Amino acid sequence: MSFLDILQSREYSRSSLMMSTLLSNIPFTEDVDNQNFYIKENNAYTEDNVLVYNIFVYSIPKQLTEDDVRRYFSKFGNVLDVKLVADKRRSRRAAPKVGFVNFAASESACSALRKNNHRLQGVRIGVKPGDSWNQPNAEKACGSRENDNNVATTSKQTKKHVQQSTTKDAIATNSTHMLALNDDCLESIFGFLDLKAQVRFARVCQRFQDIFQIYCKREFKNFELHKMCNMTLWEMRDFLRFAGDNITSITGKVPYKNRERIMDFIRTFCVKLKCIKLDNSKTRNECLKKLLRGIPQLQELTLRDCALTDNSIQTMTHLKHLETLELAENYELTGKFISKLVQLKVLNFYGCSNIQTFHLVDICKTLPNLKSLDIRRCERIAPTLFDIMVKHCKELEILKMSCPEFPYERVAFLPNLKQLELLYYSWCSASQKRLLAELVTHKADQLEVLKIVAKNTLCTEHIELISQLRQLKVLFASNNPSVNDDSLVMLCKLQQLEELTIKGCSNITNQSVIKLVKSCQSLRHLNIQFCKKITIEFLLETIRFLKTTEKRKKPLVLVVYGTLIDHYGVSACDEYKEAEAQSLIKVIFHASNVDLGLDDGVDIYDIWDGEQWNDDDDGPTEDDDEDIYFPESDMDDDDIDFAYDIFGRIYPHGHDINDVIW
Incomplete structure (x- = not known):
């Protein structure tokens, strides 16, 4: 119907x-x-x-x-x-x-x-x-919302007072008028308002605008785009006009409606940007080019799931200060033109399934300062890549990769490798064992982070090898039943361990985890979700041990959802309340990706059964197409963008705009 x-x-x-x-x-x-x-x-x-x-x-x-x-x-x-x-x-x-x-x-x-x-x-x-x-x-609308019945009367009164009070000195000291408040009070008022109301408040008079700009220096250095979701285009424009000089970092999704115009406002007003992190904000290459051309000092750029192509990368080659480039889930990228960004230190291709080996080879040869490389779910990797990587990537410290079907233990020879993250699609135990053996031989005193994101791929022999990585600070080994009490006893050798994730390792018991906590006294984050044999007795015993140790700089964080430790038991435990107040321990139940020990954007729930990603497609969304105004006409989006470049400013009355155009 x-x-x-x-x-x-x-x-x-x-x-x-x-x-x-x-x-x-x-x-x-x-x-x-x-x-x-x-x-x-x-x-x-x-x-x-x-x-x-x-x-x-x-x-x-x-x-x-x-x-x-x-x-x-x-x-x-x-x-x-x-x-x-x-x-x-x-x-x-x-x-x-x-x-x-x-x-x-x-x-x-x-x-x-x-x-x-x-x-x-x-x-x-x-x-x-x-x-x-x-x-x-x-300008009249800025002072009074004549069409908004809820605020029209108040706005008219405010406007009348503003017209009558041209200076701060003209207001009596005993007046209750808002302009009688000092700057600190007015700045505090901004803190009680949401962003939309802040912009409207700042429009009332020049003094309010000046105070809002002072407020922006403190509050909006790092700006999250979702805060503009309920604002009109004019309000967005005015906010960026007021706050743009103070914004150095922008993160989030650019609103779909008027997306390209909003990006143009960012380019125009946020001239001091050092970091841009956009998520699912598809746009035309020409718009992206204009944005990046206006921010030549950019140091960090993240464009996740933005439908980028190799031509999009060409628009970035002028960014001489760009050190971090994250391009996750842009499936059309092949890696072309990346080698021209010779100053890059961090490069993320997570989920870019069309990345070609020969382009990765060029990248390894031409980026001498590369310290972090993420090639998880890049499926077109050939064995030659790892030989080139070992030879040329002398500064590479962080490598995140999906495990291919061919042997890949060569990565253990990377000179400065400190963090290795392995994303498994299938079980290849022979290569895994050889890799761990090579890591023990060459990186036992160097490797600090090891994350094996897979299910049922570790055995006791693997755990024994991992326990010999003496400098390991972070270990992720979830959903492996072979990680049992005996395995935890082996891991007690890791005296430098600070973070351990053994989520879903259901065979461990209170005694082995308590022994681990006592042995690894640097431990500050322990994820035991869905370890169903862990009870509140483990929590109490851990608290008693922590009280006997030296005062900790940070509390021990326990992630316990799915264990026998429940909300009621924790909230009713006076011993826990006292330990939490002393910053000895903190229990959390629901964990984000960061709490799981993984990067944001990594979906760990679709990899356990060998599936690379979810191919289900519910059909196009509103973001799948570019903005279409009148499909039957020959109108071009560039025409509108150009006109707004020319007309989208406020000129004095009687100004001849043709003087500006031509």
């Missing part, structure tokens, strides 16, 4: 039918995902509740003039001004024109937006509202 059928069904409530009446006032367009306005009482308003007078027009046939466009839109009402521009940067073909049409009356602009199908000389053109900040009433 369609949405309209539901609305019209007899079972639908009267209140729902009233809602359908309201919905009928909102025009339907083909560009629903990018809808940025609504209509009320024959007036169009932007998503910021700003009355629309200016409309943005695109895909205008190149032969049309401003007079032609003026005549067409004059049928909707009096047109004050028309500005058109063609993107002359491209030479392959004549570009269609884009620009703004400014109406004298808001009702006229609304009439133009209501019409779904605009054609000039038989060619369909696109029409949408201009940005909130380019509307005539934009």
Whole structure:
């Protein structure tokens, strides 16, 4: 049943039918995902509740003039001004024109937006509202939300007071007016607001904006993009305009709606960025190129699952300060052009299944400073890679890899290897044993981290070899039943051990784990999830032992979900409460990937049975396609991007924009 059928069904409530009446006032367009306005009482308003007078027009046939466009839109009402521009940067073909049409009356602009199908000389053109900040009433909207019934009265009163109080000295000391508060108080107020409210508060007057910028210096040096998820485009733009100079790191997913424009705001305002970590933020190569061109000092770049291609890598070759590049789950990458980034120290190809061996060989030969390499789930690896790696990667300290079917013990000869992580698809015990034997021979006093992410691949002989790696500080060996009480006794030799993950090793008991804790006194993180024989007696015995030792710098963290240690028993235990208060021990039940000893983004639950990844596909998502505005027209996204580059600024009244363009 369609949405309209539901609305019209007899079972639908009267209140729902009233809602359908309201919905009928909102025009339907083909560009629903990018809808940025609504209509009320024959007036169009932007998503910021700003009355629309200016409309943005695109895909205008190149032969049309401003007079032609003026005549067409004059049928909707009096047109004050028309500005058109063609993107002359491209030479392959004549570009269609884009620009703004400014109406004298808001009702006229609304009439133009209501019409779904605009054609000039038989060619369909696109029409949408201009940005909130380019509307005539934009600045008025900053001071008062006249269309928001909940805040209109308060905003009008605030605006009136701001107009009457031009300086701080003009306010009486006994006044309750907000401007009478000192800067520290106003800065504290910002701390109680969410980001959306902070931006609105900062817009009230110049003093509030100045204080917000001071607040941003402390609070937004490292910014997480999810905080902007409920903000309008104008609010996002203003936030980045206020805080951009202080932001050095941006992480998260760029919102799907207006993604490329948001990335352009980041490029424009966040000029001091050192680190960008984007997740699932697919965009065109041209947009990525513009972003990176504007941040030449970038040192860390993470683009996970962003549908990158080799051409995307070409846009990075100018980044002379880039040291960390993480490209996990970009399945089309082959490794081409990476060798040009000779300054790289950290390189992550996790899940890039199309990476070619000959490109990896070039990378190993040309990146002399490479310290960390992640090639897990890179399936096209050949044996020659490891010979080249041993010969050329003299500085490599961290290697994360999936175990291939051919022998791979050569990695034990890497000169500076300190951390090795093995992701298994299948059990290859012969190669595993040879690798561990070579590690004992060549790296017993050097290897600090060993993570074997697999199920049922370790035996007693393997554990005995691991116990000879004297400098081991971190060991991950979960879901291996052979890790039993006898195995833990062997691991007691690892006096430097700080983190141990034996999740799912169900054969261990209280006595062996307590012995391990007493022997490895540097231990600060122990993951025993789903070790079903571990009881609260282990916790109590551990606390008693810790009280007899010297004061610990950090508590011993126990991850115990799935054991016989339960929430109630821990919360009711006075002995545990006292030890926790003394920072001796801390019990947690639910653990993240970091608590499991793995990197964020690594799915450990789809590798146990030999499956490389989950091929299930539920069909395309909204992020699978680029933004499409009018599929039937010849409009090009570059036209809109170029127009916003030119028009997406606030110019003084009467300013001739053609002076800026040409």
